[in-house]
Amino acid sequence: MKKRTTHLLLFAGLMALQPTAQADDLFAVQVERAETVSHGTIEHAVILIEGDKIVMIGEDLPIDIGIPVIDKDPGWVATPALVNPYSRMGLSSRGPSGLNPQRKVSGELYTGDISKSVLEAGVGTVGLYPAGTGIPGRAVAVRTWGSGDARILRDDVYMKAMMRSDSSSKKTWRKGFEEADEHKEKEAKNREKWEKDREKLEKDAKDKDDAEKANKAKEELKKPYVPLTPKPAAAAFMSLRDGELTALIGISKSSDYIHFLDALGEEDVQWSLHVPISRESDLFHVKGQETLKGRHVIMTPAFSYHPGTLRRRSMAAEFVEAGAHVAFVPTSDSTSAHESWLRDVGQLVRAGLDPHAALRGMTLSGAEVLRVEEHVGSLDEGKHANILFFDGDPFAATTSLEAVLMEGDFITGEVNR
């Protein structure tokens, strides 16, 4: 494996050296340790960056002469830039209620940008969720810099659905599927009618007596079938079934989750959970659920207390142990919450949360919720060069964020290459 990458590096080096214009884009960073998140820790890692992408990463890779190198070994630890999958930063908190799965947050992007402090705190990607209750719309994954639509990494990343223990939210959810069913039925009927008409037209086309009629029929026959346009809700729930769209289910207590499973029934849909960690959260009840294994659960890095007691519980650690992928979000949308995000998660790590799971929860898990894991969330060849450089263990209290690299450009720290 290592041999192959070395070989590739040489090749890439050669390629880069030939046209001088490209060579400017190519540089390497050597660090004491790189936490790739996707494939473990690499000691004495070399990360080769070309343009806005990582082209290669490996241990002690030989670097061709002529490629600029930022050598920070020993000293720096590299991690992927942070991903916050659930935020309303820069957007208004008002939204509709009821069944509105067609609404897109990407249509509101012009209303506000994200503070530069968030970017400087190492957050590269943010998922902006639709405000409102019921099923208020679809989220968008954006970069934390730039403005307007240029920020968009991917649209329609998840459909948000609030689920409460009451008949109305269960009804809203079921109604979506019912509308999808209705549309499917209508579509089938329409298609049947079209096929019947077509048979008739085929007969007409063979009519030798009436040439005009036959020609007209032939013209008609060339037209392709036009499917019916589904209602917005039906369209959204059909794409949920197809797997084109995923759902993010917002719950507040354990019973909401059980009621959601009841409302979901036999439907095969991809979904993640968003759970607020309140002081006396009862969510530990559902951690043994088979349906939670491998599922993404978005939560804030906070402790809760066993109801009625002062016994502290770490919901994050319990969910990770139960096999869920915890994706962390800052405690609020403020810049200060983003600045203290790493420290907040660090508290959970000191209380027993696996540090690898914690880092994954701040990077790759969020990227997976936003379905942009092909671009961000880990240090891998071909992904965006969104990298944070720390002067030690990222979760240690004394560590500082030395440099932030986003899509190949240093935002803070190192500028001299």
Next chain:
Amino acid sequence: MIRFQARLVLALVALALAPALPALGAAAPSDDAGAAPEKEEPKDRYLVVVGADIHTGKGEVLRDGRLLAKNGKIVAIGYDDFEVPGLDYDREVPAEERGYELEIIDASNVPNGRVYPGMVAFSTSGLLGGGGDYRDSIDMFNRNMLLGLASGITTTGQSSSTAKLKRYVPNSAARDYDFDGVVIAGKTLSTVSWGSAASKRSLREKLSGAAAYLRAYRQWQIDVKKDKELKEPSKSGVDSTMLSVLRGETLARFSADYQDDLSGIAKIAMEYGFRPVISGCREGWVVADELGRAGAMAVLTPRTRRAKDEQLMAAGGSSIENAAILHSHGVQIAIIPGSRGIDLGGIAGRDIMHLPIEVGFAIRGGLPEDAGLASVTTVPARLLGVSHRVGTLEVGKDCDLIVTDGDLLHYQTFVQYTVVDGDLVYDKQDELYFAHIRPRDDSLLAPLVPFDPAEVPIEEEESEGDSEEEEAEEE
């Protein structure tokens, strides 16, 4: 202990439940194959209770009896080794290889262990966590539900339905929650107001209208046989609530405390031939004979203290003997504490967690103990229209039971286990609320030197209880 009993039981394979054999046999091979989808056929659930005296709630007591439930229903009670062939009491077969689920409650570790039917609370608030349609709003992890189960309640009346305290069964993530089993009956009571002269007059008018309609309807039923063209009498102008009361579809529920109101309700009920349910009924003991003749049923709070109206020249006010006197005149008694919810602050002992203590007040006034038990089991079940399913331990009824460490109506008694629909939903030692109070010997919290209640001098304990009650009376 279990092992010994199990051997005994296995040795005597009874064929009483032979029909279950093919089902078990059929399930086993498909489980071995491992390919069968689990959701298709849920495993049979068995529950066995051994090692305690079974109080069925109908009068019988089975000393060290046994109870077997299958899929939430009681299938056998007695002393026989009723045995499902293939059921592995020794639990030698690992749980995942079994074709069934088996829960054994061995109450022999509970001192003075007794099994009672789960209690039925006539009316509560906050135990189900939700509101409106409980099927879709129940909070199955609700703390108050757990505390309700901890105090022995398994069924509760709500504003317009009757529901079970169906807690999410701990550690049963594999099984789907039984949403459809939450609400077990719809509306069975029609609230009728008995207050101002106008409301009494209007009630009389409604009743006479409904009675007239019923007479016309009965006549039509006879006449229509001769003349098939004859039209059914019109329902227009007939009060549907009173019609349902006179037809016996719902029970008329009054709220009244004073003797003249109670006597008036008894008279109108006798006149129109229905059985009134009276909440409150504080001065019922004064007019108990009238209420008894009217076939009234009373929902009492025996702890209530209220002096009589000073201007009243007859007996009146509350009486500790109210329940006993009403009972002796044939009035069925249901008992409910003053607070319908769970109060975790303030004065303890008056909320819904203390049904047996409230019954204790009635017994202090002379209510027989069997009527005391019925007042929190069979009578409320009857009022809520669910007596065919809950209230007693009988074959065919729901397996809703509690295991206590003594007489249910004694104030020191704790509920050790609670079972709803054949699922163990509460074990005192597993929940943090009461585990530390007189822990069972098998508990980690148990003292190293076992405590034996029999060694405590009886006189001392009794005098304590008396002085407390005297204090309460002085209040």
